[in-house]
Amino acid sequence: MFNKVIGHDTIKEYFEKILLSGNMPHSYIFQGQAGVGKMTMARAIAKNLICSSQDACNTCKDCHQFEVGTHPDIITLETTKIEEVREKVVREINIKPYQSQHKIIFIPQADTLNIQSQNALLKTIEEPPSYATIILMTANVELLLPTIRSRCLIIRFNDLSDTEMKNYFSAINYNKDKEEIYIRFSSGSIGTAQKLINDESFLTLRDESINYLNRLETADMIALYKIADELVEDKLRLVEILNFWELWYRDIMIYKTNNQAILYYPDYEGLLIDICNKLTYNKISMNLKVIQKSRIDISNNVYAMFVVENLLLDLKEKK
Ligand SMILES: [Zn+2]
Structure with a gap:
């Protein structure tokens, strides 16, 4: 289920169990440094929820649409401006899923939600419809209002260990000579490693x-x-x-x-x-x-x- 996610074993175990139980909370905050794997994890969970056989089968129509980014029940906020929060979260959440059993909203830059946008979110997070899952992602949970934090389950993503970073470099078949240098300068973040590799x-x-x-x-x-x-x-x-x-x-x-x-x-x-x-x-x-x-x-x-x-x-x- 989580073969694309490197590290974070405890979090994987938790979601494997909770997805099977069918009792998943509706609102999460994923906290961890940029590039550590929050979005990759969120996407793996979402794919599982919207798949018509509920196991990210990779063969159904839902899985296919998910992979190409056209699934109508997956919503990703591009910005955290109040208009976008109102349009893509507050309004959209009350419309039943178009095609699967779930509707999932990703808010990748939750650090940048201002007070007004957070207040707009509050009611949605308080009483979400049964089909909804909202995942806020942030490097610093303290930037969110206590009222938001207390209504979400906070999942903390640790920096990846050197061994986990090595696994990543093996997976992408990267030049062994430079691997050690990149691991050091990436501080446990795959996102940072990718940036450094691409930065000539x-x-x-x-x-x-x-x-x-x-x-x-x-x-x-x-x-x-x-x-x-x-x-x-x-x-x-x-x-x-x-x-x-x-x-x-x-x-x-x-x-x-x-x-x-x-x-x-x-x-x-x-x-x-x-x-x-x-x-x-x-x-x-x-x-x-x-x-x-x-x-x-x-x-x-x-x-x-x-x-x-x-x-x-x-x-x-x-x-
Ligand atoms: Zn599927």
Whole structure:
């Protein structure tokens, strides 16, 4: 039933049981970070409900329409604007299913429901018709009104484990060399992994970020200002580079403290050990702090050249 969903075994077991019992609650909140599998799970449940043999048979008309996205009893909110909530939820829910025994409404960006839209939803969630299932999805359940939360069953999706992420990469037959890097940077989210794989600049910028640090190591003042010039050219890129630098020093710290955690830069092991041997614990810790502070300053619109010059000078300090 849930062969497309990676991980979340307890949630799968729960839904397998509740679907069989025929006593499924009508309103759910799925909470978990973006890309962790909330929508994939919601779709698997919905397909089961609308299938004419109630087992996602893949051969009936309902299953076929579901897969091509034309099933009339499946409604997905594209936005959470009040007009759309009124039209696609409040009004639509009272119309009996067109073709199956159920009507399922997905609200994928429930984080963005404003108070007005949530209030519009409230009555529907309070007294849903027997054929209705509503699934709200959010990264943060606290953004929903207590009155909404108390009327829904909250299902929490944990970040996927490294093993589960590995299963995903095996399933898509991805390049083994890079797998470890993507798993680290995806933080337990398949959605994030997919984004990174499709983002051609990700690995390049990661390498460029480390290259800047190498250049800085041997730079005189003129070369240092040249690096600063290049870095401040593009603010978004600068913030990404600062993120890469933070994780770089985090990896060096892992060597320093003989920690067993998995690295963000497994392909740079030699260089990491080399730098680890040159720097004291305090210096690594200070580098982490100045990078974090610089990122905050940049996002608070402090003059970028000023922030970057000071950061580079701090990083270059020997102690
Ligand atoms: Zn079917």
